[in-house]
Amino acid sequence: MKNANKEASDATSFVNVFFNLSIFQFLTFVRRGVFYTFMINYLYMLMQTVTSTATLGTFNMIASALGQNLLWGRISDRYKLRTKLILIGESIAGFVYIIVFLIHKSLIVAGNRFTAGLAIIFGLSILEFFWSMSDVGWAALLTDITTVEIRGKVVGTLNFIASLGRMVGIIFAGYLYTDGEGFKNGTIFFIVTVLLFIGAAIMTLMSRHVKEKNVMHRQTTKREKEKQDVELASKNEKAYRWFLASLIIIVLGAASINQVFLLFIKLKPSQGLNASDPEMSLILSAWTVGGMIASIVTGGLADKIGRSKVLFMGLSLAVITPLLYSAAFSVPLMALIYGLNGVAFWTIQTVGFAFAGDIIPEHKRGRLFSRYNTVMALGWGPAGILIGGPLADIQIDRFGLSTYTAFVNTFNVSSIIVTLGTILFALKVAKTKV
Numbered sequence: 001m002k003n004a005n006k007e008a009s010d011a012t013s014f015v016n017v018f019f020n021l022s023i024f025q026f027l028t029f030v031r032r033g034v035f036y037t038f039m040i041n042y043l044y045m046l047m048q049t050v051t052s053t054a055t056l057g058t059f060n061m062i063a064s065a066l067g068q069n070l071l072w073g074r075i076s077d078r079y080k081l082r083t084k085l086i087l088i089g090e091s092i093a094g095f096v097y098i099i100v101f102l103i104h105k106s107l108i109v110a111g112n113r114f115t116a117g118l119a120i121i122f123g124l125s126i127l128e129f130f131w132s133m134s135d136v137g138w139a140a141l142l143t144d145i146t147t148v149e150i151r152g153k154v155v156g157t158l159n160f161i162a163s164l165g166r167m168v169g170i171i172f173a174g175y176l177y178t179d180g181e182g183f184k185n186g187t188i189f190f191i192v193t194v195l196l197f198i199g200a201a202i203m204t205l206m207s208r209h210v211k212e213k214n215v216m217h218r219q220t221t222k223r224e225k226e227k228q229d230v231e232l233a234s235k236n237e238k239a240y241r242w243f244l245a246s247l248i249i250i251v252l253g254a255a256s257i258n259q260v261f262l263l264f265i266k267l268k269p270s271q272g273l274n275a276s277d278p279e280m281s282l283i284l285s286a287w288t289v290g291g292m293i294a295s296i297v298t299g300g301l302a303d304k305i306g307r308s309k310v311l312f313m314g315l316s317l318a319v320i321t322p323l324l325y326s327a328a329f330s331v332p333l334m335a336l337i338y339g340l341n342g343v344a345f346w347t348i349q350t351v352g353f354a355f356a357g358d359i360i361p362e363h364k365r366g367r368l369f370s371r372y373n374t375v376m377a378l379g380w381g382p383a384g385i386l387i388g389g390p391l392a393d394i395q396i397d398r399f400g401l402s403t404y405t406a407f408v409n410t411f412n413v414s415s416i417i418v419t420l421g422t423i424l425f426a427l428k429v430a431k432t433k434v
Contacts, residue, residue, distance in 0.1 A: 017145055018154070020206040024086075024199050025158050026165040031195040033169015035188060038177040039120075045180050046108075046117035053117075057381025059125040064377055067132035068370035075133075076366025082141035087203040089134030094196035096127040101189040108184065132373070139369035143357035149303060152310075152354040156299020159350050163292040167285075235432075236359040240368060242428035243359070246421045247352065247375050253417025254318050254345065255379030256388035257410055264325065264407045265334060271404035279331045286335035290342030298347045299354065307355040308430040314347025315422045322411040326404075349376070359432055388414070 043053040076085055100123035107116035146154050176182040176191070183189065265275045265283060275283065294314070302310040321341040328334035353372070360368045388410055395406035 014145065017206060020202050021142070021158060022161050024202045024206075025161050027195050027199050027202075029162040029165030030169040030172070031192045031199075033166045033171075034173050034176065034195075035169075035192045037170050037173040038180075039183075041177075042180050042183045043117050043120065046113045046120075048114075052114075052121075055381070056121050056124065058385060059121060060128045061374075061377040061380045061382060063125040063129040064132040064135065065370075065374040067129040068136050068373055069367075072133035072136040073367035073370030076136050076140050077364060082137045082144060083203050083207040085133045085137030086141070087200050087207070089131050089137065090196045090200040090203065093127055093131040093134070094193045094200070096123065096130070097189050097193045097196070100124060100127065101186050105184070105186065135373050136366050136370055139353075139373060140365040142353075143360070143365055143369070146357070148358055151357055152299035152302035152307070152351060154299070155354050155357075156295045156297070156302075156350045159295035159299070159346060160292050163288055163295060163346075167288060237361060237364070237368075239429055239432040240356065240359050243356065243425070243432075244371055244375055246425035246429060247372075248378065249421030249424060250315065250318065250348065250418050251375060251378045252383045252387060253414050253421060254348075255383035256386070256391075256417070257322060257384075257414045258379070258388070259384045260388045260392055260407055260410050261325065261338075264404075264411075267404060267407075271402065273328070273331060273334060275331055275334075282331060283335045283338050286339035287342035287345075290339035291346035294343040294346040295350050299350050302351045302354060307351050307358065310347065310351045311355065311425070312422070312430075314344045314351065315418065315425070317341065317344035318348065318418045319415050319422065322414045325411050326408040352376075387417075 040053050040056065043056060047053060072085060075081060100120060103123065104116045104119045107113075107119055142155065142158070143151070173182075173188075176188050181187075262280075265273050265280060268274050273279070298310050298314070317340050321337055321344060324337045325334070328337055356369065356372050357365075391413060392403075392406045392410045395401045395409060396403060401409070
């Protein structure tokens with residue numbers, strides 16, 4: 001009877017925690033959709049240079065990586081902090097957003113538009129350094145409250161909710177931006193600040209259901225006992241390093257063509273689709289819809305048939321879809337292909353996170369998830385700056401190839417790079433026991 005009551009109590013507690021996590025995840029991605037959908041456009045309006053605006057994602061990634069790997073991951077592991085890191089990170093971010101807005105607004109009033117753009121770029125990078133403690137806390141917390149048997153399904157469901165939130169945020173952004181006025185007058189800054197403080201309040205409420213040191217008191221399964229074995233933990237940590245190495249290659253390869261693809265679908269009729277703005281929106285929306293389907297399906301599937309098998313499905317699509325871009329002769333066909341690319345990305349994102357959670361030793365979750373988050377963040381900007389952009393430019397400027405040919409060759413190189421990462425994963429990681 002006592003065991004039955006305990007199991008019922010654990011189930012209720014888990015439902016409460018998951019409900020709060022779902023709301024937090026939804027609001028987080030609404031905020032990202034609202035703020036970042038038109039941020040590049042606004043920066044370009046202020047600074048009038050593509051290179052300057054492209055540094056936003058790169059600097060943010062560097063700041064986040066430094067914060068997570070130097071501080072927050074270690075603090076999370078040492079003091080067993082999860083929800084507190086999220087709470088503090090969201091609160092600091094809320095205040096910094098307001099400071100960034102006020103500084104950039106004063107510079108615009110003074111007539112220094114380029115400097116105002118720089119203030120946003122460096123201000124958001126400083127924000128990201130402190131905000132990244134929330135990313136560490138989230139990753140560790142999500143792994144704490146799940147077991148190997150349900151982790152994929154839970155992560156997939158939360159990613160599905162994230163996609164819904166992002167779509168809602170993008171829709172709102174379309175109404176709020178109004179040719180930059182939404183940023184200039186502070187409307188967008190204030191809205192995301194409110195969302196951040198709501199998220200912090202949710203974490204405050206959820207902390208009552210969560211014990212920082214051991215989030216859920218469940219009976220330890222046989223697999224979890226095996227993970228506590230020192231020798232197995234050591235082997236898993238070695239496998240994790242190889243996993244990150246393969247993931248670096250895969251993410252760089254797959255994300256290197258993000259910016260190139262956006263230009264490719266706008267090429268004139270003799271060379272490409274010549275997609276209109278609504279048609280471009282349709283293609284990009286297909287990617288999001290594909291990701292939503294993948295998130296809700298692949299997580300549970302990975303729980304049933306194994307992480308590696310489902311990851312190989314996603315990786316196969318990541319290899320194939322760039323090769324098909326040049327064969328798309330209509331907008332609906334391109335939307336279908338790009339939708340499959342969305343399936344690929346979110347399969348890797350969902351199942352990859354669950355796989356990392358399976359093999360990371362419990363006492364190093366903060367530090368090792370910091371590395372995982374850093375690798376996934378390579379797709380924010382560095383991949384395009386380091387690989388895709390230069391590769392396309394060299395072919396056009398130095399070898400005289402047409403824009404169409406250069407872009408198609410870049411897509412082919414992307415597939416080759418992802419293939420190399422997949423091979424490394426197959427040889428060094430796929431057979432890891434969890």
